[in-house]
Amino acid sequence: MSITAKQEQGMSFLDSIAGLILSPFQNLFTSTVQSVSDGVDHYFDLVNVSKENERLKSEVERLINEKNELIEKIARQKRVAGLVAYQDDRKKESLVASVIGRDATQWSKVVVIDKGSQHGIKKHLAVVTNSGVIGQIIHAGLTTSKVLLTIDSRSAVDALFQESRVSGVVVGTGEEQCQIKYVPNTADIKVGDRVLSSGLGGIFPKGLFVGTVSKVVKKKQGLFQEITLTPSSDLSKLEEVLVFLS
C-alpha cells in the first residue's frame, strides 16, 4: 500500500511536470487544429453564405421590380380612377385609352392611343383628361387612333373666358403653349383667367377646361390682343386619356 502510494505520488509529480511542459504545446496544437477546423467549416459556410447571398440578391432584385410594378399599377389605377370620376361627372359615354406612341416628326403634336374603330372610336371625337381638353381624334384605325393635340399648329378650338364670357379661338403654336385669337382689345383679360370650350364647332362639349391665360399683350395698333395660353394638362406627359364617344 505504502509503495503504491509512493509510486502514485511520484507519477502525479511527473504528470504535473509533463502537463506543465506539454500544456502550452497542447493548447497551441488544439487551438491550431480548432482554428483550422473552424476555418474549413467557415469556408464551407462562406461558400453557402455566398450562394445564399446571390440568391437573396436576386430575390431583392425581384422584389424591387415587383414593388416598382405595383407602384406603377397603383399610380395607373389612381389616374384611371380620376378619369372615371371625371367620366361619371360628365355623364357622357366615354372610353379610357392609353397613350402608346407620340408624333413621328418634330413638328406635329400627335399622340397614338390604343383604342380604334373596333372600340367605337371615330374621327372628330373629343379627347380629354380629368384636367381638361387635350385634343381630338384625327384618324381612327382598327385598333389604334391618332389624337391631334391642342398645341399642334393645325388645331383650333372655339373657346370662351370663364369670367368675362368673351369668346376666341384657341390655336396651337407647335410648341408647349397655345394662343387665343380674335379676342378684341377692349376685352378685360388677365393672366390666370380660365378658358373653357364654348361648345361651338360640335367637337368639344361646352364647359370643358382648355387652359389658363399665361400672357396678355395689348397692342396699341390692331383689333385683337395677343394672348398666350397654358394648356390644361402637361401634354408631353400624357399616359391615359378619355375619349368622349358622343
Added chain:
Amino acid sequence: MYFIAQIVIVILLFSIQTTWLSLFSVGGVVPDLTLIWVVYCGVHCSRAMGLGSGIVTGILQDSLSGGLLGVNTLSKSFIGWFFSTLKGKFYVEGVIPVAFFLVISSLFDGLVFYFSMNTVLKGEVATRFLYQSLPTYSFYNGIIGPVLFVALNRFDSWLKFKTSDPYMARFK
C-alpha cells in the same frame, strides 16, 4: 438581306422616335433619327437607295403625323436625293463634316415645314419657331448624328461581312 436589314432599321428608328425619345427632349425638342438615317443613306448608299430612303421615311412620317401630307416627303426625299447625287463632290466623313451637314439638313427640313404650314397649309406656326425650336432641333441633330453615323457604319460593316462570300470573308 441588306434590304431587309434596312427595313428593320427604319422600323427600329421609328419605334424609338415615337416612344421613348421624348424622354430626351430639350425644351420640347427631340432629334429626328429618321432624318439622320436619310442623310446616312444619301452619303453611303446608291442614288436610288438615298432617294428611296427619303421618300419612304417622308411618307411614313406624313402618315404617322396625321394629315400633314407631303411636307416630310418633300423635305426628306430632297435631302436623300441631294446627298446621294452630290456625295462625290464633298467630304461627309468625320464628326465635324457629318454634324455640319446634319445641321444644314435639319434647318432645311424645318424651313420646309415652316413655310408650308404658314403658306399652303394655312397653319399657325409661331415666329419664335425660327429662332428657338429650329436651331435647337438642328444642333441636337448635329450632336446625335455623328454617334448614330458610327453605329450605322458599324452595323453596315458587320452586315456586309455576314452577307459576303464566306470564302472571301476569310481573307478580310
